[in-house]
Amino acid sequence: MKASGDAFRARVLAAVQGIPSGRVMTYGSVAVLAGHPGAARQVGFVLRGLPDAADADVPWQRVVNASGGISTYRVGAGELQRALLEAEGVAFSAAGRCDLRVYGWWPPDAPG
DNA sequence: TTGCTGACTTGGC
């Protein structure tokens, strides 16, 4: 349980670290890269468990929901995430969502 | 050990 969970977390962090500045990925996509399609919720759980020291290494702000919106308002990091993304050049609509067709990212070396 | 919660997704209305 711990072993597989640890591997899952490592895959998630690796996938998130692979997102370039100015681009975003959905939880579902990260879950697929982590080898667990459908485990989108756990992606958020892994990121939520990140220590502050890992924030610099893991651009968690580049992970958004399937609508291109911010899901971190639940943990009080929504404003920060949006500010970070806007600083990277990601534009948000009046509804607080970004266009995944424009900013959506997928690793070029990943299948798909 | 069991069981519940949750930074989500998808299909149907």
Added chain:
DNA sequence: AGCCAAGCCAGCA
């Protein structure tokens, strides 16, 4: 367009 219900799996008490 938005809202409801079910499914997914990793942490934590």
